[in-house]
Structure formats: C-alpha cells, structure tokens
Amino acid sequence: MFERTLLAATLACALPIQAQAVTDADLASLRAEFQQQLDQKFKELQATYEARLKEMEARLTDQTTAEQATRPPASAANPELSLILQGSYVQHKPGERRPTGFLGDAGIGAPTRGFSLNDTELILAANIDPYFRGLANVILADGRANVEEAWFQTLSLDHGLTLKGGRFISGIGYANEQHPHAWDFADNNLMYQILFGEHFVQDGLQLKWLAPTETFLELGMEVGNGNAFPGANMAGGRNGAGSWAAFGHLGGDVGESNAWRAGLSWLSARPKERESLLVDNGGVDTSNLFSGRSRTWIADFIWKWAPDGNPKERNFKFQSEYFQRDEDGDLIYDPTGVHSPGAYRARQSGWYAQGVYQFMPHWRAGLRYDRLNRGSLDYGANNAALLASTYSPTRWSLMTDYAPSEFSLFRLQLARDHAMLGNPDDNQATVQYIYSLGPHGAHKF
Secondary structure: OHHHHHHHHHHHHHOOOOOOOOOHHHHHHHHHHHHHHHHHHHHHHHHHHHHHHHHHHHHHHHHHHHHHHHOOOHHHHOOEEEEEEEEEEEEOOOOOOOOOOOOEEOOOOOOOOEEEEOOEEEEEEEEEEOOEEEEEEEEEEOOEEEEEEEEEEEOOOOOOEEEEEEEEEOOOOOHHHOOHHHOOOOOOOHHHHHHOOOOOEEEEEEEEEEOOOOOEEEEEEEEEOOOOOOOOEOOOOOOOOOEEEEEEEEEEEEOOOEEEEEEEEEEEEOOEOEEEEEEOOOOOEEEEEEEEEEEEEEEEEEEEEOHHHOOOOOEEEEEEEEEEEEEEEEEEEOOOOOOOEEEEEEEEEEEEEEEEEEEEOOEEEEEEEEEEEEEEEEOHHHHHHHOOOOOOOEEEEEEEEEEEEOOEEEEEEEEEEEOOOOOOOEEEEEEEEEEEEOOOOOOOO
C-alpha cells in the first residue's frame, strides 16, 4: 500500500499542467496509463522480494542440514533409560524341587525363601543414527552385573528385512522373548525352566522378514555360538556356529474384539560338557556332564479378547505352548565320583496353558497348568542309577494382581507343585512387586 501511494504521488507531480480543458476521455486515458505503470512496478517489486526470500530460505536449509550432519540424533543425545525394580516374599518347602527325569540348567535353582530382592534390570536404548538402533540390558543382583542383552538392529533395510546382531533374546516360541517383569505369573512355566532356565539367549545374528500382507506373517533365522542352555561349550569356545534357530509367526484379527497369533519354532544346539543337575534314584541331587546334540520344536498359540478392541476396562488372554526335545550323546553321571560315562538318549515333551482375565480396570486374575511328559529315556550304563519310574511332573498356579498404573504392579500367587517324585507336594505362596522407572518400550503381542 505504501509503495502504491508513493508511486501515485510521484506520477502526479511529474504530470505537466495543461491549461486547456480536460475531457472525460482524457481522464480515462490517464487512469489507464497510471494503472498500467503501477501494476508493472508492483510486479517488478514483488518479483525482486520473492527472489530474495527464496535465496534466504535455501541458505537456511543448507545451514540446518549442515548442523544436523554434525550433531548426534535426538534419541542418541537423549537415550531411553529405564530401571526395573523387583522383589518378593516366597513360602515353599526347603531344598530344590527339580522336575524328575529332566536334565535342567544347573544355574537355575528354587526361588529364595522369605524376603528377597529379585533381579534389577537397567535398560539403555536409542536410535544410533537413521540406520541402526541399539539396546543394552544389564541385570544387577547381589553385587554382580550380568549383560543379558547388548545388540544393534537395522532400521532401513528394504523389503521388510531386519538384521540384529550381538547378544539378544531369541525369537523362538512366545514366552521366550518376555523378561521376568513382563510375565503374567511370578515364576516361569515348567516348560521354559526345563528348556532354557529362563529364556534362550543367542550371541550371534538374527534375520527377520515381515511379509507385506494384511495377515501378520513373520519369518526368522538365527545363528549363534551355542553357549546358552541347552547348548554349552565348556572346552573354551569354537570356530563357527554352535546353535541354529528358525521360527515363523502368523496372526490376525477376528472382528473388532479378537486377535490371535500362532507360531512354530526349531532350535538345534551341540552342547559340549553341558552341566546339568538331576535327582538320581536314591533322591540325591547329582551333577552330570552331557555332550552331543540337542534339538527342540516349539508350537505356540495366543488368543486375545477385548470388547471393541479396547483393553482398558476388560480383556482376556489365553496362552499355550508345546515342546518336544530330542537329545542324544554321552552323559558322565556324577563326574566327581567313580561312575563311568554312558550313552544318553531322550525324547521328551511338555506343555503349559494359562488364561489371564482383567475383570475390571487395574485388576487381573489368572490360572496356569504345567505338565511335562518324561517320554523315552535311556542312560545306557547308568540306567540303574538314573532311570526313575514314568513320572510326569505337574503344577497348578493361581494368581491375582493389581496395577495402579503401567509403571507399578503388586501380585499374589498360590501354587501346588507336583514336579518332584518322592517329595511331598509343595504348596507355595508368593507376594511380588514390580516397579518401572523411566520410559520403557511397549511389550510385544
């Protein structure tokens, strides 16, 4: 507006003053000439300012890009840091209660009686750059620190592929990828206790493929050093791989209120001098060393229900897994004694099923049943000492928990344990608390 007024005044001053009479046609012609010159000057002025503005915008974009290239990603400068606090009070009969007839991880024992501080998890995660993400999960317990996970993961591979490397929890099964603070019960099911102790961890590589389909379809393969149970490498390491795994998961929605997922997994390991504890026919807890081949199949199925897909008020989750494990090789029974090595062959199976119902906001109740089938066992020369009767370990667990928020939970669990032959049934009680400090990633389906 200022430019138009200035131009008009300038033109008015420059016009010669004519003494002759002015007609309406002269005025119209003068107005047309004035408007033409005014429009031309305004377009030139507008073009000049637009060119300068574009130049400044381009310079600002180049400057911002250069600054971002020299600065770490926002998530790397401000990583996700969280701490999981867990503790419990447990009542059960004294001594170990190892499922009869199954070789289990020697490092896994019965929970501490009375009050105890459970594992504390310190988790650090961030996007490293546009191409990779990293995570470390350190378990703190009684003056020691154990690196449970420390991995990198790609973010920008095409065609639905993701590569993970380092130490990571394997993608086999369903409950395997869950940390203890994400369990629906205070303890792990008997099936996972026998197979992995807590869960199977790989030091190696994992490749996943997510299919571009409406139905959820995920396939994965893993290769690792095979040091984690049911593998072992007591001789000090090996070149190449010691364990292989493959898995596939399929799932989808049924209407607005229901969702499901099913999976099939395979794990192969070649343990060398794997230490396992086993109760012999005399009721003595003995140590054994196994070397050979271990192969495990796992089938899992999950069903979730929430009215209209909203789990805030009410929801129900059914979860079940079945396994079959075949092992063959050599077993040194009680290596500190005078017993000689013998052949070992076993084909065993087991399963669990559980249901957890949130009947009102913040409150849930759940029931779980575990069963192991001894199957076919042959200890060779040590059959007389180790081959017990055909006993099937079982356990019932009932729990209820209250979660005031997504960051805290209190749980009461009662269980009746029939896992050990020749030992009276154990009625167990557990009171547990779980607190989450800081941001924590959402749990999987």
